[in-house]
Amino acid sequence: FRLNNNDLLTLKNLGSGNSGSVSKILHIPTQKTMAKKVIPIDSEAKIQTQIIRELRILHECRSPYIIEFYGAFINNNNTIVICMEYCNCGSLDKIVQLCPDGQFPLAILKKLAFSILSGLTYLYTTHKIIHRDIKPSNVLMTHKGEFKLCDFGVSRELNNSLAMADTFVGTSTYMSPERIQGLTYGVKSDVWSMGLMLIELASGKPVWSEDDGNPNTKSAGPEGILDLLQRIVNETPPSLTGKINPITKLNYDDNLCSFINSCLIKDDNARKSPWDLLGDPQGFLQGVSEGLYDKDVKVWAKGIRKLSKDK
Numbered sequence: 054f055r056l057n058n059n060d061l062l063t064l065k066n067l068g069s070g071n072s073g074s075v076s077k078i079l080h081i082p083t084q085k086t087m088a089k090k091v092i093p094i095d096s097e098a099k100i101q102t103q104i105i106r107e108l109r110i111l112h113e114c115r116s117p118y119i120i121e122f123y124g125a126f127i128n129n130n131n132t133i134v135i136c137m138e139y140c141n142c143g144s145l146d147k148i149v150q151l152c153p154d155g156q157f158p159l160a161i162l163k164k165l166a167f168s169i170l171s172g173l174t175y176l177y178t179t180h181k182i183i184h185r186d187i188k189p190s191n192v193l194m195t196h197k198g199e200f201k202l203c204d205f206g207v208s209r210e211l212n213n214s215l216a217m218a219d220t221f222v223g224t225s226t227y228m229s230p231e232r233i234q235g236l237t238y239g240v241k242s243d244v245w246s247m248g249l250m251l252i253e254l255a256s257g258k259p260v261w262s263e264d265d266g267n268p269n270t271k272s273a274g275p276e277g278i279l280d281l282l283q284r285i286v287n288e289t290p291p292s293l294t295g296k297i298n299p300i301t302k303l304n305y306d307d308n309l310c311s312f313i314n315s316c317l318i319k320d321d322n323a324r325k326s327p328w329d330l331l332g333d334p335q336g337f338l339q340g341v342s343e344g345l346y347d348k349d350v351k352v353w354a355k356g357i358r359k360l361s362k363d364k
């Protein structure tokens with residue numbers, strides 16, 4: 054079916070980021086609930102049409118680890134509207150705020166890492182797509198405990214139009230050292246971002262944020278951001294090895310620590326690719342593909358769903 058603004062009924066606002074805003078909507082003809090992302094764009098009509106054309110590849114992305122795409126169109130010559138699968142537990146940045154101790158349990162982190170790596174592998178091996186924006190708000194969870202990626206960079210023109218907003222807004226960044234230095238940007242840059250995300254979700258504290266406990270961290274603003282980018286390139290990478298979890302008063306899981314360390318190797322040549330990490334049968338991801346944690350994740354997702362409804 055073709056999507057058209059008159060057929061979409063807005064149900065509620067889900068939030069907004071650097072590039073646009075997202076709402077939960079009902080597609081009236083099919084009675085399907087969807088998420089609608091509206092991106093203001095002031096480029097000329099030719100570029101807008103090009104963006105819509107580039108977004109068409111999303112129709113071909115079919116994976117349990119990727120958000121389903123329903124369509125995109127231009128509205129009033131100044132916004133691009135993207136309609137996608139709605140995930141009823143929301144994104145991980147919201148979910149971590151609902152977690153009892155502000156931390157994700159280990160079993161959930163395993164399933165999550167496995168799902169992200171599977172999604173990245175699918176996008177790259179099947180469509181030659183690199184995600185480019187792995188962060189907690191771009192990973193969504195369903196009530197069944199499935200994790201899915203959204204907001205990946207399929208459109209060169211859209212990326213170009215949004216590039217500035219992307220780089221200089223916000224204080225916390227998931228960008229890899231090689232990306233900051235303008236060297237190569239490959240699928241391993243997404244692995245770096247995932248590593249940072251796992252530290253954040255395991256510890257309950259964003260890395261390189263004002264409350265990360267590091268006295269070197271400066272406040273927001275352009276100066277703070279430039280300083281931060283330098284530190285990502287120059288400092289030893291963040292790690293949970295040897296740290297005490299403030300909630301449990303114990304060290305973090307050994308396998309979790311070494312898995313994160315392998316994602317946060319600064320030299321991207323030495324860092325593993327998503328499929329290399331998935332292919333390691335020992336260690337952190339052991340048993341995940343056999344479904345060892347599926348029940349735990351399902352029960353946990355149900356609890357989160359309930360908490361988010363009560364809120």
Ligand code: ADP
Pocket residue numbers: 067068069070071072073074075088090120137138139140141143144146147190191193203204
């Ligand atoms: P950002 O990802 O930077 O937070 P976005 O504009 O991409 O900004 O998204 C805004 C918010 O909308 C996200 O934080 C997320 O919680 C929510 N969201 C995005 N896509 C979906 C979706 N498909 N289903 C449910 N919630 C979504």
Ligand code: MG
Pocket residue numbers: 070190191203204
């Ligand atoms: Mg997003």
